[in-house]
Amino acid sequence: MQNEIKSSGTQREIKDRLFKAIFGRETEQSKKWRLELYNALRGTNYSDPDALELNTIENVIYLTMKNDISFLVDSQMTLFEQQSTYNPNMPLRGLMYFSQLYQRHLTKLDLTLYGSRLIKIPYPKFIVFYNGDRETEDKEFLKLSDAFENKEKDSDFEWTAELININPNHNNSLQKNCKPLYDYVRYISRIKDNRKKGLSKEEVVNEAVDWAIRENLLDGFFKMQKEEILGMSLTEYDEEAVKRTFKEEGREEKAQEDAEELLKEKIDPEIIARCLKLPLEQVLELQKYITA
Numbered sequence: 001m002q003n004e005i006k007s008s009g010t011q012r013e014i015k016d017r018l019f020k021a022i023f024g025r026e027t028e029q030s031k032k033w034r035l036e037l038y039n040a041l042r043g044t045n046y047s048d049p050d051a052l053e054l055n056t057i058e059n060v061i062y063l064t065m066k067n068d069i070s071f072l073v074d075s076q077m078t079l080f081e082q083q084s085t086y087n088p089n090m091p092l093r094g095l096m097y098f099s100q101l102y103q104r105h106l107t108k109l110d111l112t113l114y115g116s117r118l119i120k121i122p123y124p125k126f127i128v129f130y131n132g133d134r135e136t137e138d139k140e141f142l143k144l145s146d147a148f149e150n151k152e153k154d155s156d157f158e159w160t161a162e163l164i165n166i167n168p169n170h171n172n173s174l175q176k177n178c179k180p181l182y183d184y185v186r187y188i189s190r191i192k193d194n195r196k197k198g199l200s201k202e203e204v205v206n207e208a209v210d211w212a213i214r215e216n217l218l219d220g221f222f223k224m225q226k227e228e229i230l231g232m233s234l235t236e237y238d239e240e241a242v243k244r245t246f247k248e249e250g251r252e253e254k255a256q257e258d259a260e261e262l263l264k265e266k267i268d269p270e271i272i273a274r275c276l277k278l279p280l281e282q283v284l285e286l287q288k289y290i291t292a
Contacts, residue, residue, distance in 0.1 A: 018232050019082035019129065021225075022184055022218065024069040026054065029221070033180040034069060038078070040178035041127070046073075055101060070101055077101060077122035084240055086134040090161035091144035094126035128163045129181075131188055136165050183217040191233065201241075205233045238267045239275065259283050263290050 023034040031049035039046055046052075052071040069080040079097055083090070102121055106112075111119050130136060144159035145151055164171060166185050175182040190211055194204040209230055212222040222229055241262070255276040262272050269287055273280040 017082060017236060018187075018229065019184065020069065021228070021232060022180060022221070023080065024054065029219075033218075034071070036178045037080075037181055038071070038073070040174055040181070055104060070097070072105070072122055075122050076125055077105070078125040078127065080127050080129065082129045082131070084130075084132045084236075086130065086132055086136070088142060088146070090126070090128050090163070091142050091159050092147060094124075094161045095144060095159050098124050098126070126161045128161050129166050130163050131166050131185065136163065138165050138171050139163065140165075180218060183212075186215070187212050187217055187222075191237070201234060201237045205230060205237060209233065235268070235271070238271050241265070241267060256282070256286070259286055260290060263287050 021030075023030060023037055028049070031052070034054075035046060035049045035052060038044070038052060052073050055070050055072065071078055077098070079094060079101070081090070087093075105121065106119070113119060128142075140163040142161045142163055145155070145157070148155070164174070166175070166181065168185060168189055175185060187208060190208040191204060194207055199207070209222055209226060212218075213226070216223075255278055259272050259276055259278055259282075263269065263283070263286055269283040270280060272278070273283045276283075
């Protein structure tokens with residue numbers, strides 16, 4: 001089975017986040033899981049996984065700043081994104097995501113905005129699943145208006161992102177009603193616990209994956225997709241390490257120095273370039289200098 005996975009493009013799929021690999025693919029298993037998640041969020045009881053139309057946007061703007069799942073059902077367009085860092089700019093990003101989704105929707109239906117007839121569009125819902133270290137309420141609504149430089153007192157324009165905390169002991173009823181989400185949360189928690197023990201990143205991830213296999217999380221998904229999950233988890237681990245270093249040091253003007261330190265930790269140059277907003281060629285040159 002693993003050989004089959006590798007030959008079908010594992011290296012390409014490693015670019016996915018684990019959350020998207022679970023809920024955002026076109027496999028029968030993934031369709032079933034995202035229907036469970038949708039029902040748990042909406043309080044509905046749909047039974048046909050194919051009722052959800054998947055419209056995933058890839059490679060949006062910045063590192064890991066891509067919406068993971070969007071789907072259209074019951075005249076509502078719902079966008080899911082998983083975040084391990086708190087980001088107050090999610091409403092603006094959501095606005096940009098939905099502009100692309102609405103453009104696709106209009107093109108698919110061969111509709112134009114230049115006629116005299118009002119075009120009806122699905123209701124937008126932007127949900128951010130948050131599992132970072134910052135303490136938040138179970139649910140928070142991040143408002144685009146908080147970013148307005150000159151907010152008019154009588155302005156009634158608003159756009160929100162609903163942040164749902166999926167860390168342990170938050171939104172327990174949601175996790176109870178969606179076992180795939182609960183299993184995902186348990187795995188990420190294991191990663192965090194291992195990291196606190198001071199293990200190497202390989203030890204952190206390998207132990208967590210082996211534990212997930214023993215616990216049969218996601219009905220054997222971790223066993224069947226072990227190599228791919230290891231790759232995704234190591235990549236996400238490196239991305240988080242870069243963001244933590246960049247945030248803790250607080251010295252954006254010294255991105256090159258940060259890149260040198262991260263290269264010494266053997267973090268992938270592409271990840272460093274995206275996180276520090278440096279040209280990849282520059283990071284690769286630094287890598288040659290460090291390894292010389």
